[in-house]
Every structure is written in C-alpha cells, then in structure tokens.
Amino acid sequence: MRRKSSDSTAAALLTLVAGAVLLPLLMVGAIFLIIGLNAGSGPGPYTVLFAKAGDECERIGQYLDASTGEPLSCSGPGGFRTSSLDFPGFSREQNDEVRRWLTTLLRDGELSLFDQRAIQGKVEGIAAELPPGTRVERESGTTRIWIGAGLTGAGLLLGSGFARQWLQNRRSGF
Structure with missing residues (x-):
C-alpha cells in the first residue's frame, strides 16, 4: 500500500x-x-551561622562574624545581603535577648565553638516557644x-x- x-x-x-x-x-x-x-538542604530561618568577612552565604539564616559576633554582609545566591540578627516571628524583646546573650559571651574575647552552640541553642529555645502561626518553618520541597x-x-x-x-x-x- x-x-x-x-x-x-x-x-x-x-x-x-x-x-x-x-x-x-x-x-x-x-x-x-x-x-x-x-x-531542605540549606540553613533554616532560625539558624545562626558563623563565618568570616567575604564568605559566601545562603539566602536564609543569620550570619555572624565568628570573631566579633557582628552581623555579616556576605554574597551568595541572589546577590549581596546583610544579616541583621532579627529572627522571623521574634518580638523586639526576644531579638534583644539574643543580642544580650551574644554580648555576654563576647566579653571574654572571641566566640568559641561552645559559645556558638550556646547562641544557636538560645535561638532554638526561643523559636520553640513561639505560638503556632508565628514560627517560620524550614522550607519543604x-x-x-x-x-x-x-x-x-x-x-x-x-x-x-x-x-x-x-x-x-x-x-x-x-
């Protein structure tokens, strides 16, 4: 055919x-x-990351200078960003509490690994007490x-x- x-x-x-x-x-x-x-592989909204000036950063997480505890300006995906040490859902008092805790730990000089873990624990403790709907959850894929x-x-x-x-x-x- x-x-x-x-x-x-x-x-x-x-x-x-x-x-x-x-x-x-x-x-x-x-x-x-x-x-x-x-x-889900990156840092969450309540993650405190300690880095050095000039390091790359993700778009989520709070970046602090490992030696001074100051918020870092860093570049990464999405361009340049500045950390502010203000956590989503935290009240002004809660953010101030984290800053005071950080200042207390910085009195003896540089932040040790133990100090860094203590700051992360403080942030996680406050985040765990946030009422439902206020807490920002890690992005799920x-x-x-x-x-x-x-x-x-x-x-x-x-x-x-x-x-x-x-x-x-x-x-x-x-």
Whole structure:
C-alpha cells in the first residue's frame, strides 16, 4: 500500500506537537524535582551561622562574624545581603535577648565553638516557644517534588502513548 503525502505530513505534525508538549513537560518536571529535592538542604530561618568577612552565604539564616559576633554582609545566591540578627516571628524583646546573650559571651574575647552552640541553642529555645502561626518553618520541597513528579509522569505517559501509536501506525503501513 502506497503512502499518501498527507500521511507523512500528519506524522511530521504529530511528531512536532509531541515534541512541543513532551519536552517542556519533562524538562519542567525535572527542574521541579531537582529544586524540591534540594529545598531542605540549606540553613533554616532560625539558624545562626558563623563565618568570616567575604564568605559566601545562603539566602536564609543569620550570619555572624565568628570573631566579633557582628552581623555579616556576605554574597551568595541572589546577590549581596546583610544579616541583621532579627529572627522571623521574634518580638523586639526576644531579638534583644539574643543580642544580650551574644554580648555576654563576647566579653571574654572571641566566640568559641561552645559559645556558638550556646547562641544557636538560645535561638532554638526561643523559636520553640513561639505560638503556632508565628514560627517560620524550614522550607519543604514536598510540593515541588509532587509537581515535578506529576509533570514528569504526565510527560512519560504522553510520550509512551505517542510512541505506541507511532509503532502501530508504522506496523499497519500508515
């Protein structure tokens, strides 16, 4: 049986539509999966990180100079940022309490590893006592993972349907 030119045009159009739908679905799905899987790996909103001037920083977390306890200005993803030692959901008094604790620990000079852990413990203790709705939770990637899995699954399902139809048409001579 001889093929019509309209059959090859339809096949080419179907391939073009399949590529235009499948590739974006698969690519966006994969991007969502990667972002979702990496979402919880950075510091949380109540994490105190001790670094040196010029170090890179994440977009979340409070960065303090390891030797002076002063908030750091640092660069990282999203550009340049300055830490302020103000924690989300903390009242002014709670933030002042953290600052006083930090000042007390700095009286003997540089912050030791024990001092750094004590400051982190103080912040976590205050954060644990925040009322529900006030406390900012660590970003979870679960929603992004589900979106990515759904888009990737839809792309694979659609792709397998197109492939099956293409094989059937090829076997039947259309």
